[in-house]
Amino acid sequence: MVYKDLGERDYATGDTIVREGEMGTEMFIIQEGKVVVTKRIGDTDVFLATLERGDFFGEMSLLESVPRTATVRALTPSRLVAVRAGELLMKIRRDPTFAFEMLQRMSSRVRQLNDQVVQLMQMDQVTREELEKLSLRTEFPERKAHE
Amino acid sequence: MITDLREDRLLITSDIHLGAFSCQAGGPFTRFFEFACANGFNICINGDGIDVLHTTLGHITRDVSRVLGNLQPMLRSQTRIYYVIGNHDIILEHFLSDWGSLRLVPFLNVSSGDLRIRVEHGHLYDPFFMKHPDLQSALTRFMGIFLRMKPNWYSWTNTFRKIRYRKPEAAQSQRDKHGRLTIPGQNSAFIQAADELARRGFDYVVMGHTHAPGTFDLSGGKKYVNTGSWFHHPHYVKIENGTLELKLWNG
Numbered sequence: 422m423v424y425k426d427l428g429e430r431d432y433a434t435g436d437t438i439v440r441e442g443e444m445g446t447e448m449f450i451i452q453e454g455k456v457v458v459t460k461r462i463g464d465t466d467v468f469l470a471t472l473e474r475g476d477f478f479g480e481m482s483l484l485e486s487v488p489r490t491a492t493v494r495a496l497t498p499s500r501l502v503a504v505r506a507g508e509l510l511m512k513i514r515r516d517p518t519f520a521f522e523m524l525q526r527m528s529s530r531v532r533q534l535n536d537q538v539v540q541l542m543q544m545d546q547v548t549r550e551e552l553e554k555l556s557l558r559t560e561f562p563e564r565k566a567h568e
Numbered sequence: 569m570i571t572d573l574r575e576d577r578l579l580i581t582s583d584i585h586l587g588a589f590s591c592q593a594g595g596p597f598t599r600f601f602e603f604a605c606a607n608g609f610n611i612c613i614n615g616d617g618i619d620v621l622h623t624t625l626g627h628i629t630r631d632v633s634r635v636l637g638n639l640q641p642m643l644r645s646q647t648r649i650y651y652v653i654g655n656h657d658i659i660l661e662h663f664l665s666d667w668g669s670l671r672l673v674p675f676l677n678v679s680s681g682d683l684r685i686r687v688e689h690g691h692l693y694d695p696f697f698m699k700h701p702d703l704q705s706a707l708t709r710f711m712g713i714f715l716r717m718k719p720n721w722y723s724w725t726n727t728f729r730k731i732r733y734r735k736p737e738a739a740q741s742q743r744d745k746h747g748r749l750t751i752p753g754q755n756s757a758f759i760q761a762a763d764e765l766a767r768r769g770f771d772y773v774v775m776g777h778t779h780a781p782g783t784f785d786l787s788g789g790k791k792y793v794n795t796g797s798w799f800h801h802p803h804y805v806k807i808e809n810g811t812l813e814l815k816l817w818n819g
Binding site for chain 1: 760
């Protein structure tokens with residue numbers, strides 16, 4: 422990783438930019454390149470998203486002072502702009518539509534998460550119904566045969 | 569509200585000020601619109617397309633309805649119109665949404681080929697507007713009353729601009745009186761704002777508002793482009809399959 426002026430940092434392909442579980446106080450805006458976001462579940466790295474220029478990540482740690490919830494690696498040579506906690510308000514003052522775009526994207530992510538929750542609940546419902554049918558067949562095979 | 573889009577053929581212009589007492593752009597803008605429709609371009613009006621500050625309800629109704637009447641046959645075509653809100657039409661912020669082929673937005677992030685282009689009117693970076701938005705609005709309205717009495721005032725300022733900057737073509741960067749590089753006729757704050765925006769991964773930042781057309785090389789090979797106004801030497805940006813150029817409208 423190479424530090425440049427004005428919070429700009431260059432990463433080579435495969436470099437880890439943020440690591441899940443570590444504390445961090447910066448968010449990143451992708452100026453050039455692509456990054457991949459993964460989350461560790463058990464022993465597996467689960468793919469969450471690919472982000473490209475114009476996208477941002479790391480805002481949860483910056484806004485809520487919580488450990489990183491995912492790992493982000495450079496998928497191609499990438500240049501990122503790091504925004505530290507103390508710089509965010511100044512960034513918004515200089516670039517007010519950035520706040521609007523942050524809200525827009527976070528709103529979009531919440532909507533996608535809601536959709537996924539609904540899908541999971543529907544899947545769960547189907548699974549439960551299937552299990553109930555199976556258990557009925559197992560418990561009352563004769564009755565099922567009569568019916 | 570969708571502000572991110574991909575466009576292969578898009579024309580961007582700004583500051584037409586339809587409805588303003590001193591606006592003479594109705595005819596040329598209708599021809600510009602015809603040109604866009606005939607050549608399969610979508611259109612982006614980057615702020616101050618209509619002017620609700622330098623006018624009266626009666627005047628704006630007559631002026632805009634006449635232009636809309638001319639545009640009506642073309643409005644039925646497939647041409648999509650993006651309208652970015654400026655400061656002279658800021659009341660339209662209440663209507664930010666998609667209205668069929670018309671989309672009202674606060675800004676646009678346009679992708680074309682490998683280019684990413686930011687389109688924004690630019691009033692948010694006007695130092696005076698940022699410090700005193702109410703005062704600026706009041707002064708602009710006062711100016712409207714003045715222009716009602718002296719509608720030629722803008723043409724006097726245009727003559728001054730023509731003498732000062734001479735060429736009808738868009739200007740290249742020059743140093744201002746403080747020694748900072750900028751486009752002649754505009755505050756360097758817009759350049760700083762464009763630089764800040766470009767750092768978010770844009771190749772071009774296109775603005776209006778200053779009525780000073782020109783291009784400026786930002787750091788990292790990015791560019792700032794201003795489309796000026798329709799009061800004198802109207803300019804537009806032509807985006808075509810991943811290329812962008814600032815052009816003078818002679819129609």
